[in-house]
Amino acid sequence: MKITRLSDLADAALCRRLVVKVGSSLLVGKHGVRRAWLEGLVAEIAAARARGQEVIVVSSGAIALGAAKLGLDKGGRGSLADAQAAAAVGQIALSGLWAELLGAHGVTAAQLLLTLEDLEDRRRYLNATATLTRLLDAGAVPVINENDSVATQEIRFGDNDRLAARVAQAAQANAVLLLSDVDGLFDRNPAEAGAQLLPEVRGVTAEVHAMATGGSSSGMGSGGMTSKLQAAEIAERAGIALAIASGLHDAPIARATSDAIGTLFLPRRKDAGRKAWLGGRLRLKGALVIDAGAARALGKGSSLLAAGVIRVEGEFQRGDAVAIRSDAGATLAHGLAEYDALECARLMGHNSAEHAALLGYAPRSAVVHRDQMVVL
Numbered sequence: 001m002k003i004t005r006l007s008d009l010a011d012a013a014l015c016r017r018l019v020v021k022v023g024s025s026l027l028v029g030k031h032g033v034r035r036a037w038l039e040g041l042v043a044e045i046a047a048a049r050a051r052g053q054e055v056i057v058v059s060s061g062a063i064a065l066g067a068a069k070l071g072l073d074k075g076g077r078g079s080l081a082d083a084q085a086a087a088a089v090g091q092i093a094l095s096g097l098w099a100e101l102l103g104a105h106g107v108t109a110a111q112l113l114l115t116l117e118d119l120e121d122r123r124r125y126l127n128a129t130a131t132l133t134r135l136l137d138a139g140a141v142p143v144i145n146e147n148d149s150v151a152t153q154e155i156r157f158g159d160n161d162r163l164a165a166r167v168a169q170a171a172q173a174n175a176v177l178l179l180s181d182v183d184g185l186f187d188r189n190p191a192e193a194g195a196q197l198l199p200e201v202r203g204v205t206a207e208v209h210a211m212a213t214g215g216s217s218s219g220m221g222s223g224g225m226t227s228k229l230q231a232a233e234i235a236e237r238a239g240i241a242l243a244i245a246s247g248l249h250d251a252p253i254a255r256a257t258s259d260a261i262g263t264l265f266l267p268r269r270k271d272a273g274r275k276a277w278l279g280g281r282l283r284l285k286g287a288l289v290i291d292a293g294a295a296r297a298l299g300k301g302s303s304l305l306a307a308g309v310i311r312v313e314g315e316f317q318r319g320d321a322v323a324i325r326s327d328a329g330a331t332l333a334h335g336l337a338e339y340d341a342l343e344c345a346r347l348m349g350h351n352s353a354e355h356a357a358l359l360g361y362a363p364r365s366a367v368v369h370r371d372q373m374v375v376l
């Protein structure tokens with residue numbers, strides 16, 4: 001049984017584990033925390049748990065809250081240093097709030113602050129999986145945010161949409177609900193006359209990306225539709241449904257699920273754990289550019305052989321995750337390299353029979369083995 005409709009997100013049989021992401025503009029208003037609204041959402045979360053669903057919260061708002069306390073302009077997003085300081089101040093208040101409001105329903109909150117690297121490194125990713133599973137088994141509601149105070153520019157999500165999708169993967173959740181200040185994805189800029197809300201999207205194609213407009217409309221979060229579509233892509237590859245819905249109303253989960261107002265992205269396939277993790281990786285150490293023949297072979301499920309590689313980019317070690325791209329620049333696959341970048345460059349264009357002589361030692365069967373590769 002699979003999720004096919006927005007209402008399925010409230011069905012414990014179809015959606016046992018749900019990730020709910022709450023955007024900054026929902027949590028923090030002009031006059032500080034929107035407490036009454038949050039109390040309503042927490043009541044919905046408690047009701048979901050009573051129905052037998054396990055809920056994980058991804059909560060933004062640390063930067064917005066901290067900026068207000070510290071009196072920083074631009075909502076604390078003027079510089080990375082401001083954002084990091086604001087997050088350090090705001091996060092305390094944010095977790096305290098979730099703990100208090102969930103506690104009023106007899107639910108224990110648990111805080112996890114993650115960085116991009118925590119989920120890009122396979123061992124740390126599995127560690128996060130274990131912690132989340134244990135917390136859910138113990139009946140707690142994990143409340144997650146990016147560890148903004150230590151995440152530097154190069155190694156940060158920067159938006160909680162993709163973080164939520166990666167967390168859903170790690171937690172093997174059935175669905176993600178991104179609550180934001182828009183009703184969902186529109187076929188064009190929602191400010192334009194005649195713009196239509198898309199109830200369902202199968203596959204985040206180039207055409208779908210073209211519908212997304214710019215960054216965060218509230219100016220408070222950093223997401224916007226672009227990062228929501230990236231999140232949908234990560235979820236889609238992991239076989240997880242993802243919905244975008246507005247949180248600007250009271251009881252936003254019911255509005256998205258009972259009234260079915262939102263956009264539901266349906267997954268088209270389900271990669272097994274390791275491959276899903278690899279497909280959702282956001283930072284890769286390098287790239288192997290391949291010819292058309294190799295691209296066809298990959299599509300048929302073959303490993304990548306050195307003969308089909310035409311260019312090697314980046315400095316990677318054996319075992320690092322690399323992108324496999326066409327000459328035209330399209331990313332075809334992610335995989336773990338069997339050789340480091342120098343060796344790949346030495347072997348590229350050569351048939352397997354020549355490898356031993358080129359390397360001076362027994363070669364491996366492929367540059368990227370099919371078991372360590374996910375075709376995108």
Ligand code: GLU
Nearest residue numbers: 061062063159160221222
């Ligand atoms: N982690 C940021 C915060 O807590 C929010 C990121 C986002 O806007 O998605 O303020």
